[in-house]
Amino acid sequence: MSVNTESRVDLRVIADLIRPGSRVLDVGSGDGELLDLLAREKQVDGRGLEISQRGVNECVARGLSVIQGDADRDLSYYPDKGFDYVVLSQTLQATRNPKEVLNELLRIGDRAIVSFPNFGHWRVRCSLMFKGRMPVTKDLPYSWYDTPNIHFCTIRDFVALCAEVGATVESAQALDANGTKIGLSMPWWFWNFFGQQAIFLLRR
Amino acid sequence: MEQSKVRSARDEANSPTSKLVQFGADKPLKLGSGSLLSPFQIAYQTEGELNADRSNAILICHALTGDQHVANVHPVTGKSGWWEMLVGPGRPIDTNRFFVICSNVIGGCMGSSGPATIDPATGKAYGLNFPVITIGDMVKAQAMLVDHLGIDQLFAVVGGSMGGMQVLEWAHSFSDRVRLAIPIATGARHTAQNIAFNEVGRQAVMADPDWCGGDYIEQGRHPAKGLAVARMGAHITYLSEAALHRKFGRNLQDRNEITFGFDADFQIESYLRHQGFTFVDRFDANSYLYLTRAMDYFDLAAEHNGRLADAFRGTKTRFCLVSFTSDWLFPTEESRMIVHALNAAGASVSFVEIESDKGHDAFLLDEPEMHAAVHGFVNAAARQMGIGE
Incomplete structure (x- = not known):
């Protein structure tokens, strides 16, 4: 389900947000890289939800507990507060109903961790402004007509959505094109312009 | 044999x-x-x-x-x-x-x-x-x-x-x-659909006169036809339309034309008959009733x-x-x-x-x-x- 396989520097940042020994649900677990990292370094009790058969098989072969399913459809079957953290990395933009998915993450997890590519990044803006074309970059490699990314947002859009669903932002980080964290002291507009992806820790 | x-x-x-x-x-x-x-x-x-x-x-x-x-x-x-x-x-x-x-x-x-x-x-x-x-x-x-x-x-x-x-x-x-x-x-x-298929199979067994009310072993009989029909019906449910089409299509069995009769004209018919008749050599008809019943009764919730x-x-x-x-x-x-x-x-x-x-x-x-x-x-x-x- 994780559609952006190029830059997974966000996984390191996500792992650092997670308390050792906690219960984690990774929504869009891909080939299991994050769950594997968390199991090895943080001794978490991890579970995954992944849409692709290949991804699920790779996870199962690694000994991870992953089920085949769809974030838009299958999150409703998880009980309230069944996990300490629910992670949605690089997947929000590929869901049909991001608002409902975000609500579900906050219902299932004590905390939700969401990472997503920032459509407000300057390269994206430049592509639209100067070329007049939907951006195709190293990190967003799809053309508009075949992209699984159907609901792009900017960092500011996401902050607004968090307010709308009543989520409290416990921490937020933006990574630039090199995967380097952007200084905390920088204002939102700066993050929204230079952040290539963002990682939010939320609770309700 | x-x-x-x-x-x-x-x-x-x-x-x-x-x-x-x-x-x-x-x-x-x-x-x-x-x-x-x-x-x-x-x-x-x-x-x-x-x-x-x-x-x-x-x-x-x-x-x-x-x-x-x-x-x-x-x-x-x-x-x-x-x-x-x-x-x-x-x-x-x-x-x-x-x-x-x-x-x-x-x-x-x-x-x-x-x-x-x-x-x-x-x-x-x-x-x-x-x-x-x-x-x-x-x-x-x-x-x-x-x-x-x-x-x-x-x-x-x-x-x-x-x-x-x-x-x-x-x-x-x-x-x-x-x-x-x-x-x-x-x-x-x-x-319900699974129970339905099982019931058809059981009825096929019980409709065979050689079933003898379940007493066929003691009476030296063998309800082979009934059990074979049960197996044929069940076997269809184990396959898929796509697989049947791929394997058999409408191909004819050892003939170039349809015969306007009830022989196994089609390969699929021949295949099912074979499945049915080899099954009865190795399986007990009453066992078939008991085991299908056990499946029907299964409901963990x-x-x-x-x-x-x-x-x-x-x-x-x-x-x-x-x-x-x-x-x-x-x-x-x-x-x-x-x-x-x-x-x-x-x-x-x-x-x-x-x-x-x-x-x-x-x-x-x-x-x-x-x-x-x-x-x-x-x-x-x-x-x-x-x-x-």
Whole structure:
């Protein structure tokens, strides 16, 4: 389900947000890289939800507990507060109903961790402004007509959505094109312009 | 020729060439129906060696028309084991590493007590005097076998279809005795459609005059036609439209034109007739009634007020479910329902839906994705639990 396989520097940042020994649900677990990292370094009790058969098989072969399913459809079957953290990395933009998915993450997890590519990044803006074309970059490699990314947002859009669903932002980080964290002291507009992806820790 | 094979199948039913454990009057099997089965016997096969700390045992549960001959040559048909692709040396369930047990279910006809068994009280075959059994009864009997073998905890219980039902029942009734549960192409209940197909099969058996009200063994008859029709009907449900079309299409059998008669003009007809008539040589008609009934009665949620999640509450067992896209007998939704219940119960669960056009039968066939998933799941757990290569 994780559609952006190029830059997974966000996984390191996500792992650092997670308390050792906690219960984690990774929504869009891909080939299991994050769950594997968390199991090895943080001794978490991890579970995954992944849409692709290949991804699920790779996870199962690694000994991870992953089920085949769809974030838009299958999150409703998880009980309230069944996990300490629910992670949605690089997947929000590929869901049909991001608002409902975000609500579900906050219902299932004590905390939700969401990472997503920032459509407000300057390269994206430049592509639209100067070329007049939907951006195709190293990190967003799809053309508009075949992209699984159907609901792009900017960092500011996401902050607004968090307010709308009543989520409290416990921490937020933006990574630039090199995967380097952007200084905390920088204002939102700066993050929204230079952040290539963002990682939010939320609770309700 | 056919007669001698039938006798051979009946011989297997009473004095099997498999290993045999007999439970006397001191160890009756308390059945779900409330009655007792005693004495009774279980025929089983094993492969591989039990390790010193008895931690490497894997129980394979067979499907409706399967038996204990999972990885060895079948004594009646001479065919190789029904799950040799999955179970054997170097296979995903590696018998160089694991001690594999597979027993004929209670109610079956390959040596465990069933309707073809001679009732010691009368000296005659049980026939319909055999008590109706449930999936739960099959599993209780298997648990007694596992006790007999001196094994407290099974490393894994694996099975497809009716075997998958037994896996779920194991995880439900003996949760602390099962580390890994691998239910494949199965459901936590039989659906109305499945019951309907089974009923058609049973009616076909009972409509055969040679069935003799279930007393055919004592009367020296054999309801081969009825059982063959039951098998033909059921066999269709194990395949898929796509697979049938791919294999047979509208191809004619040994002829260039249709004959305007009721011969097997089409290859599919010929194929089904063959399936039917080879089946009756190795299977007991009454067993077919009992085992289909056991499947019909299976409904894990029923004893938990319809809440399947409660059947698995607090379980430590790790689950890996597998379904196939073209299986319309146990469609993916049935597996997904179990997965959702296990999630709700907080259980550790993996679930793989495999793309295949081979229908329900896919679980018995060469499906590398299934084998990879089972291998990965078993292997990772064995590594974590320190069971050697």
